Each structure stands twice: as structure tokens, then as C-alpha cells.
Amino acid sequence: MLKEISCDAFKIGDQPRPPVRFHMGLNTILGSVTGAAGSIGKSTMMLIIDFVFGGNTYTQSDAVNELDPHTIYFSFEFDNTEYRFSRNTEEADVIVVVDENRNALESWGIKKYTQWLAQQYNMNLPGASFRNTISRFFRIYGKNNHNELKPLQTRGGEEPKRDAINVLISLFQYYESIEDFKKQLQYADERIKAFRTARRYEFIPSAVDGLTKYKANVVEIASLELERRKLANLDEADVQPAEVEKANERNVLKRSLDDTRREIKARQDELHLLNLNLQHGAYPTEADLQALHEFFPEADLEALVKVEKFHSRIQTILSEELRQAKTAVEADISELQEVEAKLLSHMDSIPASKAFTDEFLDAYTSLDRRINKLKDENEAFDIRNRLGIEKKDASEHYHNQVATVLEDIEISINTQMEAINDEVTGGEYNAPKLTLSAYNSYTFETPKDKGTGTNHRSMIIYDLAVLQNTVLPALAHDSVMFDSMPRPDLSNLIRVYNDQIEKQIFIAVDKTSECTQEAQHILRETTVLKLDNNEQALFGEKWSRKERT
Secondary structure (H helix, E strand, C coil): CEEEEECCCEEEEEEEEEEEEECCCEEECCCCCCCCCCCCCCCHHHHHHHHHHHCCCHCCCCHHHHHCCCCEEEEECCCEEEEEEEEEECCCCCCCCCCCCCCEEEEEEEHHHHHHHHHHHHCCCCCCCCHHHHCCHHHHHHCCCCCCCCCCCCCHCCCHHHHHHHHHHHHHCCHHHHHHHHHHHHHHHHHHHHHHHHHHHHCCCCCCHHHHHHHHHHHHHHHHHHHHHHHHHCCCCCCCCHHHHHHHHHHHHHHHHHHHHHHHHHHHHHHHHHHHHHHHCCCCCHHHHHHHHHHHCCCCCHHHHEEEEEEHHHHHHHHHHHHHHHHHHHHHHHHHHHEEEEEEEHHCCCCCCCCCHHHHHHHHHHHHHHHHHHHHHHHHHHHHHHHHHHHHHHHHHHHHHHHHHHHHHHHHHHHHHHHHHHHHCCCCCCCCEEEECCCCCEECCCCCCCCCCHHHHHHHHHHHHHHCCCCCCCEEECCHHHCCCCHHHHHHHHHHHHHHCCCEEEEEEECCCCCHHHHHHHHHHHHEEECCCCHCCCCCCCCCCCCCC
């Protein structure tokens, strides 16, 4: 539980204010009983309570704007052990672990801190964080989460209903029972997407368009299989499909082998030319030119010599390129020879089969391929239908489970609200009603009464019902929640608050002079902080007060 909050900025006049000490059950921040004092720090103190539970709204408050950066010191108690911390308004993303003398021991990030709180409060809820859960039940002016018409939602009711209901499902600890069905639905959906992707990239055959084409394929398959049997019967010996398949496979390998050997021969010829070029050169030598002169004495030998020298220079440049080309061709030949060896090995591994004519193999193979294509199309159709049925079934199971869970939560909350409402109104008025119509839709209303005071009362009753039925450890209600509420109802509500002895409730309240004596007594007994005008304000002054001249 939250045990203590202190801050050097808390004052009574110019004197330090003692630490605020909390207890289990109702903790009251009490303002002016007549309501004559406003802006004295009630909501600010409530925001500070939210701040020590990991919230950030306090950092945008008037107090933070008016005061210098300041540190809030606080402690929690779990299993009779006190844990002390501090959090500065200027470095609000850091929680400092401190000792009893406020000496820093270590620093935590805000995420680690709220996870620690979740563990201490046994609120490690699948599907919802501690902070997102508890924040919506700390209804404080400035947090924008007290829209009385949309009590499940934060952000002034702008939060998607689906997210709000999801938190409620987690808080009632039904999340995992739904998640199993949700995962089955997601798996079915992923299988359909994978099937469609495989079809789009032609990894599997396309399915037929509909049942009419499916039936037509069945008829054509039967006709083609009959034709294939007739073709096989033309052969003297019995034709086994496996034999035909082996023969086809050997033929395919033989064609690949022939292609590979032709490629090897072409590359070997290329290598031979490269070797000749490297050995003898691509242009005539000086001796070649002298021999030429003997046959053609009128030839301009000097010009030919100049050309030969020019070609020699080119030959020097080309020789390196030729050697590189030779290396590349030799590598190609080696690789092709490896392919040749593998093809030969594969052919040798296929048992000898009956010899078939090329005409027979072509006809038989053509029929076989057509039959297989049609069968593949129909099989794809069957798979698509089966996947569709699986998704439909998974979707029905998921939505049925969601409906069951929502109904259970709805009954639990409404039953509890009915009981609380009877205590608050003396059984005289209708209780609020929550309807969880779907995983992303709900309504909340008090039948035949849409008054502001009634709506605020109903939202408070809803919070109390959730508090009593879940692991939610605390809630906070600011005075804005009570302003329009009839004081008899408020008096009864204070009694209901006071009965919650196993959890913590924080309220800020004023204008209580018209409450019953019992209610006023409860408030006095549960007050942890008394605030009033001017010097009795939380920080020892009211900033809204005009300076005196």
C-alpha cells in the first residue's frame, strides 16, 4: 500500500508541512466543509498521489508551473517492508530508490518502477500494463478521464472502445482464455494468406474458380485417364506409369547431358584459339614479313614493318587480357565437366526401363501432365475451401468465447453495481447498467435518469464494483466527482467507501457540512490531509490570490 508522501514544498504558511501518511481503506483529503475555499490543492494532492503511482499529469499542473523543480518523496509498504523512493518534477522519467534519510541508493526508469509496482500488487496482467489499468480508475481533475458517459475510456472518452474493453477483460483475468482462441484465428488467417501468396508467385497451382469448373475437371480427368489407359494398351507389354516416368527422366537427363557436352566442346574450342593466340600472336612477325617480300618484292616492306611494330605494342596489352580470358574459360570448362559427371551419375542411378518410342513418350507424358494439372487445380480448390472452413470455425469459436467472457464480466459488474447502488440510494433509484455488446462496443447508462449528478454517482459505483471484483488495488476520486451529487447520496457513498478496508481509496472532498453526522465523522477519522484557504493551502499559499498593496 501507499504509506507516505512528503515534499519540502508542502507548507502551512511558511512552515514545513508534516508528511502525509496513508493507511488501508479510505484516505480523505478534506477541504472546506462549507465549500468556501477553492484552489487550495485538493486536486493537486490527488495528482501527486497519481504521480507516485507512475502518472505524469502532475508535471503539467499549475503547481509545477508556479514552483521551482521539486522532489516528491514517498514510500510503499508490502509484506511489512517499507520501500522508499523519490521523483523529481524536472526528471520525472527517473525514480530514485532512497533510504530513510533520503540518500539516493539507485535509479530506476519509470517502466521498471511501474513493473515493480505491478509485481508487488500482483497485477502482472496479460494484455494490460499496470499503469494503463490503474490510471483509468484515478479520476482526477486534469487527467481527462472522468467523462461520466464513457467511464471505461480514457482521454475524455476518445480512447477506442476496443482498447478500453480489452483492459477490462485483462483486469477480470479472462485475457488468456480469449487469447488462445484469438491465436487459433490468427493462425487460420495466416495460413490463408500464405496460400494466396504461394498462388500469386505460382509456387502452387491456381485453384479452379468454382464448383462448376471443379466438376468439369473431374469429368475431364476421367476422360484423360481412359485415353491414357488406351494408349498404354497399344503397347504389347504392360505399361507401368513408373516405367514411363523413369524413361522420361532419363530422356530429360540425356538432353541435358547433350546440351552440357555441346557447351563443353564450344568452350574447349574457345580455349584452343586463346592458346594459339598466346603462343603465336595475332599478328605477323618480322620473319613473316621477310618471307612475304620474297614473293612480293614490290611490297612496301618499311610500311609493313611500322604496322607490325604497332601491332606488337597492341599484342603486349592484349596478352594479359587473353590470359585472364583463358583462366575464365578453363574455370567454365571445369564447372561444366562437374555438371556432366553429375548427370552421368544420376542417369546411372536410374534402373534400366523398358524402351519406349519418342512418339509414345510424348503422347503419354502430355496426357499425364494434363491429368496432373487438373488434379492440382482441384486439390488447390479443396485446400482453399478447407482453409476457409478452418478460419470460419476459428472465428466462430473466438467470437463465442469473447461473447461468453463479456457476458460474465457484464453480469459480475452489474450485480455488484446493483448492490452498491442500493446502499448509496437506499434502494430507491435504478442502478447503472453496463452492456458489453461486443469486443469493441459498450453502453453505460442509468435507466430513465441522465442527470449529471446521477451519471457521476453511477461512474463511482462502477469503479467500486470493479474494485470489489478484481485485483485492482486502489482508486482515486477527486472532488469534481461529488460536486453535483445530492448530499444524502454522498453520505451513503462515504459509508460504502469506508467499508473497503482491504484496499486503498483516495478521495478529495469538500462541501460536506450537509452530509450526515455519520459521514462527517468518517471523513474526520479518515482524513490524511486537511486543506483550507490561503496559508492552509497545500503549498502554504494560493497563487490566484491578488498581491496586497
